[in-house]
Amino acid sequence: MKDNFWDTVADAPEEEPSAPPIVPSDSAEVFAPSTPAFERTHSWPETVDRDRSYNARLSDFDVSVWDSENDAQAIVDWFNKEYVKQGGSEKSVDFFKEATDIYNFNSIADAKTFLALALGILNGNVKIGENDEMQDWISSERPRWMKQYEANATMWAGIAAAFAFTTILAFVLITGSILAMSLLDEMEGDTWPTGEAQIVYFEEWVETSCGDDGCSDTQYAEANFELHCIEDGMVTSQWVCGGNETANTTMFEHYYHSGFFEHAPVGYMIDHLYGEETHAIAYNPADPTEVDLRPGFQMNWEWLLPVLIPLGSLLVLARNRHFNVKEGYVSLWGLLKGDLEV
Secondary structure, X not given: OOOOHHHHHHOOOOOOOOOOOOOOOOOOOOOOOOOOOOOOOOOOOOOOOXXXXXXXXXXXXXXOOOOOHHHHHHHHHHHHHHHHHOOOOOOOHHHHHHHHOOOOOOOHHHHHHHHHHHHHHHOOOOEEOHHHOEEOOOOOOOOOOHHHHHHHHHXXXXXXXXXXXXHHHHHHHHHHHHHHHXXXXXXXXXXXXXXXXXXXEEEEEEEEEEEOOEEEEEEEEEEEEEEEEEEEOOOOOEEEEOOOOOOOOEXXXXXXXXXXXXXXXXXXXXXXXXXXXXXXXXXXXXXXXXXXXXXXXOOOHHHXXXXXXXXXXXXXXXXXXXXXXXXXXXXXXXXXXXXXXX
């Protein structure tokens, strides 16, 4: 048998902590194995003999997942009930965190450590000295010198998460606004009239790029259009476009160069421009400088990627258990105000 109570617990990680029973003068236990350690409807005796042995497991508590200080409070509340009956004073969660060097209670391992300390104190294996100092208790989970280091690391992780969250959120808002404006333009352009534009210049080519995974081809195309319009100023002050150039027409020139954000994909332009002299385009009758090279409402689903991918990243950041974005903002505000020290 090892000399230290905590070493006994550490050597058996698969089992929930239970203090080595002290042989009581009375064989009665504080609660039977089938009785939960923390039950609001249970009637506890007014006093408990110090010679009685306490045995408890995490399964005795009404907690499904040990991942917050609210869960740790269940162990502390039960401990305080029994410790007060022994003549001791109530302890807080912070007392247990200080004694066990657990800065952030968030796992079943932390719960086992809290319960091991509680049982050790109740069974007399661990003594509480002046200023709540522990006697006969050594926590090997985290050395005390790491507490401030972990606190700072957690603070900076939260601040970094807050910065990342803010940056990605701004990107989502910008790309979302661009996408929304594009959709509105598409809806407006769906009502525009169409006219034949002359194809002044058209060229398509393929560029090949090679890497470790092999080579890939990318199709490109560019074109130059002339749209000839007559202004109907007598009735609607709008333009009627199409047909050949005359002395009364005004020419509007438009360029196309394939790219990710081009409304008309390169494949569409190659299919409709190759070998042709004119191309039907939609134009804004109030301002022919605005045209749609692919008439009709079209939804480019690839435009959703710059919005959906960062939005998914925001959800991952917000739900991550290892750091808290909200606490990151609080820490950052505290640093700016001078309430926190680096």
